[in-house]
Each structure stands twice: as C-alpha cells, then as structure tokens.
Amino acid sequence: MRIEADxxxxxxxxxxxxxxxxxxxxxxxxxxxxxxxxPPDALRDKVAQAIRLCPVAAxxxxxxxxx
Amino acid sequence: xxxxxxxxxLTVPSAIRRISPEENVRLTRVxxxxxxxxxxxxxxxxxCLSEEVPTPDCPPVRLRILGEDLxxxxxxxxxxxxxxxxxxxxxxxxxxxxNEECGLRCVYHGWKYDVHGNCVDLPPEPPxxxxxRRVHLKAYPTHEAGRLVWAYMGxxxxxxxxxxxxxxxxxxxxxxxxxxxxSSNFLQAIEGGIDTAHVSYMxxxxxxxxxxxxxxxxxxxxEVEITDHGFRYVGIRNVTEDQLxxxxxxxxxxxxxxxxxxxxxFGDVSTAEGDLNEVMREKVPNVYGxxxxxxxxxxxxxxxxxxxxxxxxPFPEEYWIARxxxxxxxxxxxxxxxxxxxxxxxxxYEIDRELQARESFTGITGINTQDVxxxxxxxxxxxxxxxFPGTTDRAICAARELLLEAADDVEAGRKPRAADPADSRDxxxxxxxxxxxxxxxxxxxxxxxxxW
Numbered sequence: 440m441r442i443e444a445d446x447x448x449x450x451x452x453x454x455x456x457x458x459x460x461x462x463x464x465x466x467x468x469x470x471x472x473x474x475x476x477x478p479p480d481a482l483r484d485k486v487a488q489a490i491r492l493c494p495v496a497a498x499x500x501x502x503x504x505x506x
Numbered sequence: 507x508x509x510x511x512x513x514x515x516l517t518v519p520s521a522i523r524r525i526s527p528e529e530n531v532r533l534t535r536v537x538x539x540x541x542x543x544x545x546x547x548x549x550x551x552x553x554c555l556s557e558e559v560p561t562p563d564c565p566p567v568r569l570r571i572l573g574e575d576l577x578x579x580x581x582x583x584x585x586x587x588x589x590x591x592x593x594x595x596x597x598x599x600x601x602x603x604x605n606e607e608c609g610l611r612c613v614y615h616g617w618k619y620d621v622h623g624n625c626v627d628l629p630p631e632p633p634x635x636x637x638x639r640r641v642h643l644k645a646y647p648t649h650e651a652g653r654l655v656w657a658y659m660g661x662x663x664x665x666x667x668x669x670x671x672x673x674x675x676x677x678x679x680x681x682x683x684x685x686x687x688x689s690s691n692f693l694q695a696i697e698g699g700i701d702t703a704h705v706s707y708m709x710x711x712x713x714x715x716x717x718x719x720x721x722x723x724x725x726x727x728x729e730v731e732i733t734d735h736g737f738r739y740v741g742i743r744n745v746t747e748d749q750l751x752x753x754x755x756x757x758x759x760x761x762x763x764x765x766x767x768x769x770x771x772f773g774d775v776s777t778a779e780g781d782l783n784e785v786m787r788e789k790v791p792n793v794y795g796x797x798x799x800x801x802x803x804x805x806x807x808x809x810x811x812x813x814x815x816x817x818x819x820p821f822p823e824e825y826w827i828a829r830x831x832x833x834x835x836x837x838x839x840x841x842x843x844x845x846x847x848x849x850x851x852x853x854x855y856e857i858d859r860e861l862q863a864r865e866s867f868t869g870i871t872g873i874n875t876q877d878v879x880x881x882x883x884x885x886x887x888x889x890x891x892x893x894f895p896g897t898t899d900r901a902i903c904a905a906r907e908l909l910l911e912a913a914d915d916v917e918a919g920r921k922p923r924a925a926d927p928a929d930s931r932d933x934x935x936x937x938x939x940x941x942x943x944x945x946x947x948x949x950x951x952x953x954x955x956x957x958w
Contacts, residue, residue: 457634
C-alpha cells in the first residue's frame with residue numbers, strides 16, 4: 440500500500456487525520472502531511488476510511504513499492 | 507528594493523505643457539496594477555474617519571478604496587481591521603456581519619475573521635476540520651492618527667512607517683477633519699486644490715467688494731519649488747503699493763495639499779490700518795488642507811483638515827463647524843447618514859442666477875460646493891489633452907509631472923518621492939503679507955516649517 444496526497448486539492452478539512460492519525464496530519468498551514476507513505480497492512484482499513492472521507496478527493500492509494 | 511541614489515529626479519518645475527491622452531490615462535487610473543494605482547499603493551492612505559468605527563464591536567463600515575471593496579471594523583480590543591468586503595466562503599457581503607468577540611462574523615454561515623483577515627471560526631464544518639488554517643481574506647494594516655484610520659495597501663516589502671504629517675502630531679482638540687465624497691476622478695480634485703488663481707474668481711462671493719485680500723489682485727504670480735515631499739508654491743498678489751500678499755501652499759505626494767489660513771481673505775484691506783498680518787488675522791490662525799483618496803477612477807473622498815497654527819492653541823469645534831458651513835460642508839449640507847452633499851450635479855448645485863448677477867461670481871453657495879460643481883461638471887475624468895494651460899497653472903503642471911515621475915519610479919522598482927514619512931513630517935504652509943521689496947523666502951521660510 441502506498442499513499443499519495445495531492446496538495447493542490449487539499450483544503451485542510453482534516454478528516455483523514457481524524458480517521459487515521461497514525462498516517463495523516465494537517466500542518467499549521469492547513470495542508471495534509473502523510474506521516475507514513477507506506478503504512479503497515481494493519482492500518483489498511485483506517486487508511487481506506489481516510490481516503491473515503493476526504494471531501495476533496497485529495498488522497499489516493501497506489502500499489503506498495505517492492506522493498 | 508529601493509534604488510534612488512543614482513536616479514535623477516525633478517528638481518525644478520518642468521515647462522507648462524499640455525499632456526497627451528496616454529499620459530492622462532496613466533495619471534488617472536487607480537485600480538491595482540495600473541501605474542497610478544501602484545503609486546497610491548506605496549503610501550499610507552486615510553480610509554475612513556475614526557468616528558465611523560467609534561467603539562469596539564460597533565457596526566462595520568463598507569468602504570471602496572482604489573477600486574477595492576473593503577470592510578472596516580473595530581474589534582473588541584479596539585483595533586481597526588480593513589479586510590475584503592466579501593466572505594471567503596461564497597462571497598457573501600460582510601457588511602451585514604456581526605462584529606463580536608474579536609472578529610467579524612459573516613451572517614450567511616457564521617464564518618468569522620479577525621482584523622488580519624484570518625478565519626478564526628468555521629462553525630458549519632466538522633469540529634475536527636482544520637480548513638480555517640487555509641482561509642485568509644485580503645487584509646491591510648491600519649494605523650490611527652489625526653481622527654482618521656489610515657491603511658497601507660501596497661506590497662508588504664515596500665511598506666514604510668506610518669505617516670507623520672504635522673497635523674497627525676497635533677492633540678485632537680487642535681485638529682479637525684471632515685469627509686465628503688465627490689463624483690470625479692481624484693486628479694481634477696487635486697488640481698482644483700492647488701490652483702490659487704481660481705480663488706480670485708470662482709470663490710469671489712462679494713463682487714462689489716473689490717478690496718478683499720483674495721481678490722484685490724486677480725493676476726497672482728506663481729513660484730513653484732520642487733522639494734523632497736513634492737513642491738511648495740506661493741501665489742503672490744499686490745495688496746497695496748508697498749505690500750504683497752503671499753499665499754503659500756504645500757503639495758505632498760501623492761494626494762495632499764496644505765495651505766496657510768493665517769489671514770482672512772475677506773474684509774476691506776484698503777481701509778485697514780496697521781500691520782495687515784494682525785488686522786486680517788484669522789480668528790484662529792490655522793493650516794488648512796485636503797487629502798484626496800480615490801474611491802475608484804470616477805469617485806473620490808475628500809478629507810479636509812484644519813489645525814491651529816500656534817502650538818497649544820485649541821481649534822474649537824464651533825469655529826470648525828462655522829468654517830465647514832462656509833465651505834458648503836455644514837451639518838445640514840449632507841444627505842443625512844451619508845458623505846454626499848445635497849447640492850449636486852442633478853440639481854445644478856442649486857445655482858442662483860439672480861445671486862450670480864448681483865453678488866456672487868458663481869451664484870453657488872458654499873466655497874467648496876463651487877469647487878465640486880466645477881470638478882464634477884468636467885465629467886468623471888477630464889480629457890487634459892484638450893486643455894490650454896496658462897501661467898497660473900504652473901503648480902498643477904508640476905503636480906502632474908511629479909505623479910508621472912512617481913509612476914516611472916514605481917515601475918522601475920524605486921520608492922516614489924515622499925514614500926518615506928520623514929520627507930514630509932516637517933512640512934506646513936503659511937500665508938503672510940510682506941513688504942513689496944522683501945524676498946518672501948527671507949520672511950516665510952521659517953513659517954513653512956512644522957511647529958507641532
């Protein structure tokens with residue numbers, strides 16, 4: 440699992456941070472920071488929820504990079 | 507970046523000349539990104555009277571300045587904010603907003619802004635939302651002085667210290683200001699304000715009294731001297747065989763003038779005995795002036811101020827009201843609740859043709875109403891390429907040259923003349939009767955220097 444955030448879309452709604460605080464944080468300027476771009480599978484559901492909740496569709500899940 | 511040292515600026519007035527249509531456009535447009543609009547955005551400008559936002563959490567005020575729609579409000583702490591007139595959410599007018607608890611709250615959905623334009627509350631959004639960190643309205647820094655709220659609307663990196671004109675250092679009981687809106691471009695208003703020659707004609711309200719100080723000599727000789735703040739100039743009139751009336755003005759870049767009001771222009775000087783500077787003395791000798799602030803290309807706010815010439819002397823409210831009434835800006839002259847005059851283009855400024863035939867050169871009552879009639883009557887933006895400027899237009903031509911120079915300066919990345927408040931802080935104006943064989947510089951230089 441790999442997460443990409445499009446900062447041109449992000450508006451700082453922080454719904455991702457609410458859903459998966461281990462992975463997402465909205466900074467002081469109101470932009471999302473992905474704390475862990477390749478989170479463990481255990482967080483898969485939370486990340487999926489975060490992506491679904493983003494009101495501006497700024498988050499995207501891509502395939503995990505090979506180690 | 508400011509570069510001035512290696513740049514040559516005007517030091518003497520240019521020849522009197524007619525300007526081109528292209529220069530006229532360059533001089534008169536004030537929106538963001540226009541040459542003159544950018545000049546104005548290098549100076550602090552008055553944006554409203556302090557009394558328009560008198561108390562913390564009072565109702566906000568709708569303003570339009572340099573073509574920008576803005577809202578002024580005084581927050582709970584007493585600080586005046588000047589922000590975009592429309593909410594960042596869906597552009598609802600903040601004029602209807604609630605000024606409460608250190609911010610202005612839009613009544614559409616409750617979004618709230620502080621004086622810096624920062625969004626501080628977004629009640630309809632989820633409590634976990636951090637979107638307000640992203641929401642900033644356009645906001646300009648403000649400063650209060652001289653009964654006015656001032657703002658700087660230019661690039662932050664070019665911002666100078668707040669203005670420090672003499673009249674802004676005067677205690678409030680010694681300075682009075684008013685605000686009036688006229689429907690014309692700012693420049694034709696400035697040009698009227700620095701045109702000493704018309705005083706002997708347009709403002710002659712007593713044609714049968716030919717011996718008033720202002721009209722006894724209708725061919726003033728103008729001397730203009732370029733300075734760091736703009737220019738000073740005098741209109742010199744013969745009073746008697748051995749006395750001259752020297753009426754001194756200051757033009758402070760880009761939109762302010764001061765003139766001496768030490769002497770009364772009215773009253774018969776031919777029969778006066780003794781020193782005319784005493785006999786003709788104003789009840790409260792004062793310095794008088796205007797700041798003309800563009801609302802947009804075709805409308806202008808005229809701020810008028812008077813302050814006592816003598817340090818420590820109050821300028822009484824009732825005397826101010828009397829002078830304003832004589833100027834056509836008395837309490838009853840405004841459309842109630844506005845800064846517009848009842849006498850306007852639609853009613854021909856209530857010109858009285860019988861009065862005009864008998865006594866008053868214009869037939870219009872109110873000294874500045876006469877000015878407004880002419881300046882608005884020219885049309886919103888006068889076409890200066892059609893003019894025939896004469897010898898008495900030296901000061902007007904100089905102001906245009908300085909404004910064009912400032913436009914060039916700003917375009918080249920230089921600070922325009924007098925953007926630094928230090929260049930105008932010691933400036934004042936004076937009017938004096940002097941012996942005909944004297945050089946006015948010798949007798950007046952000291953009087954052209956601030957005392958407060």
